[in-house]
Amino acid sequence: MAEQRAATADFVGPPRWLRVATQDSGAFAEACAARWPDSQHARGGLAPLLRRSRDPSRTRLKLDPTTVPGDYTVILELANGKTRNVSVAVHPQARARITPRGLTLSGTPGQVTSARLLIENRGNVGIDIGEVLVTGIFDDVGIESALASVYRMDTHDMSAIVDNLFAHLREAHGGLLRLRVVDGQGPLAPGESRQLGLETTLASKLRRGHSYHGVLQIGPHGVGVRVRVDKAERNNHSEGLPS
Secondary structure (H helix, E strand, O other), X not given: OOEOOOOOOOEEEOOOOEEEOOOOHXXXXXXXXXXXXXXXXXXXXXXXXXXXXXXXXXXXXXXXXXXXXXXXXXXXXXXXXXXXXXXXXXXXXXXXXEEOOEEEEEEOOOOEEEEEEEEEEOOOXXXXXXXXXXXXXXXXXXXXXXXXXXXXXXXXXXXXXXXXXXXXXXXXXEEEEEEEEEEOOEEEOOOOEEEEEEEEEOOOOOOOOOEEEEEEEXXXXXXXXXXXXXXXXXXXXXXXXXX
C-alpha cells in the first residue's frame, strides 16, 4: 500500500527503474540488496531489485511494473549487515503491448468488416477502452498522385497549381475510420489483458483498388492500420487474431 507522501524521496521514477533523487547518494555505496518492509511483504508482485553501480548516484531500483503510483518505503540491506529505510516515489507509466502490431482491414465501400486485437496493460495505470476508436486514413499513393498531377499541368499560374495540388490531396484523404469496440470495452487494469472485437463500415468515398493507411491510438500505443479496398464485391475479411 502506498504511504503518505514525503517531502523528499530517495528514489523516483516509473517502477521499472527508479533513479536516485537525493544528493546524499554516497549513502547507497554499501547497499547490496532491497526488500519490502514486513508490513508490505504480502503486497504481491515482484520483490524490489537493486542494481548496483560503482557510482552510487547511478544506483537503480526496480519494482513490479504494475506498482501503482504513490510513495513507498523500501529497506536496503547494507554490506555491513545493517539496513536503511529509503523513500520511493513511483511515477505513473502507461505501457501496453498490442498483438498484432498492425491491423489490416479489407472490403468494398459500404461493407462491414471486423478484426480482433489483443491488448496487454504492462504499465501501472489503467487504460480506458472506449466504445469507438477513431483515426484518419490516407491513400497510400495520394501524395505521389497529387505531385504527378502538378507535373502534368501546362501552366505557371501558382494559384492554379496550388489549388490543383490541394484538391488532389483532399481527394486522397479517406476520411475518418471509426472502429466500434463491440467486445472488450471498458477500463483495463495494470497487468490485465483482453481481446478487443472491432467492427467498422468502410466509407463510401474510398476508391476501389486503392489502399489506405493511418495510426490508431489505443491508450499509450499507436497501431498501424491499413485498409485495402477491393475492386469487386467479396466476403468480409480482416487480419488480426482469430475469434
